[in-house]
Amino acid sequence: MSGKKNKGKGIMADGQHGQDGLADLKMDSSVDILASDPLPTVHVSKSNLGEMKNALDDAVKKHLTGMSFTPSIFNPTVHLSLGYTSVLLCLGSVLYSLRVEFEDSKPALWVGVVGYFTFQSILWAWKRWVERGEIFRGRRRRIVKRIETDHIQITTSTNFNAPQVPSITFSPHTRPSSPSLAPSSPISSPGSSPNNSSTLPPKSTTDSQQTFTPSSIPSSVGKTDCGPTYSVQLTLSTTSNSGKSLLRKSRVVAGRGVGEFIDTHGGIEEGEIGRWLNGLLIDAGLVGAEETEGLKEE
Amino acid sequence: MFSSEIARLRKLGVQGLLFQALNFLTVVASGLAMWKALCLVTNSESPIVVVLSGSMEPAFYRGDILFLTNPADTPYEIGDITVYKLPGGDIPIVHRVIESHITNTTQRLLTKGDNNTSDDLVLYSPGMEWVERKHVIGKVRGFLPYVGYVTIAMNDFPQLKYALLGSVGLFLLIQKDQS
Numbered sequence: 001m002s003g004k005k006n007k008g009k010g011i012m013a014d015g016q017h018g019q020d021g022l023a024d025l026k027m028d029s030s031v032d033i034l035a036s037d038p039l040p041t042v043h044v045s046k047s048n049l050g051e052m053k054n055a056l057d058d059a060v061k062k063h064l065t066g067m068s069f070t071p072s073i074f075n076p077t078v079h080l081s082l083g084y085t086s087v088l089l090c091l092g093s094v095l096y097s098l099r100v101e102f103e104d105s106k107p108a109l110w111v112g113v114v115g116y117f118t119f120q121s122i123l124w125a126w127k128r129w130v131e132r133g134e135i136f137r138g139r140r141r142r143i144v145k146r147i148e149t150d151h152i153q154i155t156t157s158t159n160f161n162a163p164q165v166p167s168i169t170f171s172p173h174t175r176p177s178s179p180s181l182a183p184s185s186p187i188s189s190p191g192s193s194p195n196n197s198s199t200l201p202p203k204s205t206t207d208s209q210q211t212f213t214p215s216s217i218p219s220s221v222g223k224t225d226c227g228p229t230y231s232v233q234l235t236l237s238t239t240s241n242s243g244k245s246l247l248r249k250s251r252v253v254a255g256r257g258v259g260e261f262i263d264t265h266g267g268i269e270e271g272e273i274g275r276w277l278n279g280l281l282i283d284a285g286l287v288g289a290e291e292t293e294g295l296k297e298e
Numbered sequence: 299m300f301s302s303e304i305a306r307l308r309k310l311g312v313q314g315l316l317f318q319a320l321n322f323l324t325v326v327a328s329g330l331a332m333w334k335a336l337c338l339v340t341n342s343e344s345p346i347v348v349v350l351s352g353s354m355e356p357a358f359y360r361g362d363i364l365f366l367t368n369p370a371d372t373p374y375e376i377g378d379i380t381v382y383k384l385p386g387g388d389i390p391i392v393h394r395v396i397e398s399h400i401t402n403t404t405q406r407l408l409t410k411g412d413n414n415t416s417d418d419l420v421l422y423s424p425g426m427e428w429v430e431r432k433h434v435i436g437k438v439r440g441f442l443p444y445v446g447y448v449t450i451a452m453n454d455f456p457q458l459k460y461a462l463l464g465s466v467g468l469f470l471l472i473q474k475d476q477s
Contacts, residue, residue: 076313083320090327094334102343103432109334116331120324 033269040267049228052258053158056230057135059261059273060154067281069138069152075131082126086119133157142287148240148247150286155233158258163229166254168283171237171246226257232277236284250284342368342436347381347390348446353411354379354392361447364392366436373405374398374431379438380409382429384422390435393418405431 042058044051065071093112097105136154141147237249256276261269307315336345349362357379358364366381374380374395381390396417397408406428410417419427452459 073313076317080313080316080320083324087320087323087327090331090334091323094330097334102337106338109338113331113335113338116327117335120328 033263033272037269037271040263040265040269042268043266044262044268046262046264046266049158049258052262053156053230055268056258056261056273057156059268059270060156060232060277061136063270063274063277064136064138064152064154068140069136069150070140071136071138075134075137078126079123079131082119082123086116086123089119090116144287146240148238148287149243151237151239152286153235156230158228158230160228163226163231163255163257164253166252166280166283168253169251170285171249226259227262228258229255230258230261231255232280234280234284236281236286238287248285252280252284254280340367340436341370342366344390344435347392347435348449349392350389350450351411353413354394355413357412358392358441359443361444361450363442363446364438365440365442367439368434368436373400374407374434374437380407380429380434381436381438382407382409382434384426384429384433386423391418391421392438399428407431407434 042055044055046052061071090112093105093108093115096108096112100108133155134153135156136152139149139151141149232252232254234252234254235249236251238247239245240247254276261273261276263269310318337343345366347364347366349358349360349364352360364381376395376398378395379392380395381392383390391409393409393411393414395407396410399406407430408417408419408427409429418429422429452462
């Protein structure tokens with residue numbers, strides 16, 4: 001991770017500050033797009049934030065599926081069922097009313113119209129209070145002397161605030177043995193975190209939550225204007241013993257300007273998204289995330 | 299021209315395709331549902347009509363849009379402006395009620411256009427002397443002048459309809475190809 005950060009910092013020192021973020025993304029060699037990244041296949045309109053968010057969500061989902069996470073189809077299934085029920089009710093009753101006189105078709109029309117609006121309201125409530133912006137929920141199994149299951153849930157959103165510094169929260173079940181997660185240096189600059197490895201102050205384990213910034217500082221903190229922020233909340237947990245024991249749980253909230261992932265022609269840079277996600281997953285403590293390709297600096 | 303579209307659709311996967319189809323169907327269904335809801339609330343099979351002739355001048359001119367309701371339990375009164383459709387005729391007629399008789403089962407009306415010299419008896423089907431309640435689509439509650447000319451133009455010049463549909467479709471296709 002420090003390699004990636006150094007690339008950002010080092011190039012900042014080269015004096016390429018003065019350029020606009022989005023317009024010169026491709027021409028500015030300080031951007032973290034590697035020459036080995038695949039060419040963008042998806043192109044979106046740069047003026048349409050909804051389209052950009054959908055495309056970025058698709059790239060995130062694709063990357064996670066590529067990391068062997070099996071997506072859960074429960075939420076999409078409920079969403080589609082509610083939607084199709086409402087639509088088919090409405091269309092069915094309208095088609096029936098075309099064949100029959102108005103007076104006779106009135107009961108069917110009442111059913112169709114009221115059913116349509118009811119199911120659409122239920123769908124809206126579902127999207128708002130249950131799905132809540134979640135785009136991916138999945139799990140995968142690893143065999144490390146026993147079967148451990150990683151569960152991941154990603155929620156994304158866009159806003160016009162500056163991208164916030166990423167924050168991680170660990171549940172109290174965190175195993176305290178990871179050297180880079182020492183809570184005694186909560187505002188971690190990258191150099192100091194590995195120092196506090198073995199001994200933890202005892203009161204840290206009674207804290208309900210340990211929150212601190214990760215070692216990967218987003219390079220967009222230094223960029224002048226990368227457009228609206230695409231922010232991601234990632235909840236990762238590991239269970240074993242068929243879900244009965246929770247080994248660890250963490251939550252990462254991070255954001256970056258949209259311009260870091262989308263080039264001047266609207267192409268989505270999936271390599272950059274993958275690297276960012278890998279960084280977040282490492283910070284969240286995903287076992288095996290360090291080994292995924294794309295992290296090693298060329 | 300379609301190969302890129304087909305490739306794009308294939309990349310979406312089943313779930314993506316279902317979501318796209320649902321989005322499109324929801325747009326269509328919401329328009330239909332709102333129209334049918336209006337029909338149900340006003341109890342009229344066509345609560346918005348366009349005036350096609352000048353038989354109600356100076357109240358309504360050709361090209362005006364009329365808003366109708368058809369209250370089920372209230373009988374129509376003399377002076378109401380009704381829109382009715384004769385059995386076997388497909389265009390609705392907008393005229394005023396000048397006589398009304400209430401029978402056991404229904405209400406019978408005689409109508410006349412304000413700008414016509416005689417009443418509508420000549421318009422009714424042979425043997426029919428009254429307009430019955432079941433022929434009436436509704437009575438006029440409000441109107442918008444001139445707006446209906448768009449519908450009249452589209453009906454009189456079908457080429458306009460196809461041109462409009464064609465340009466909308468072309469615009470959509472062009473938008474996709476840009477990306």
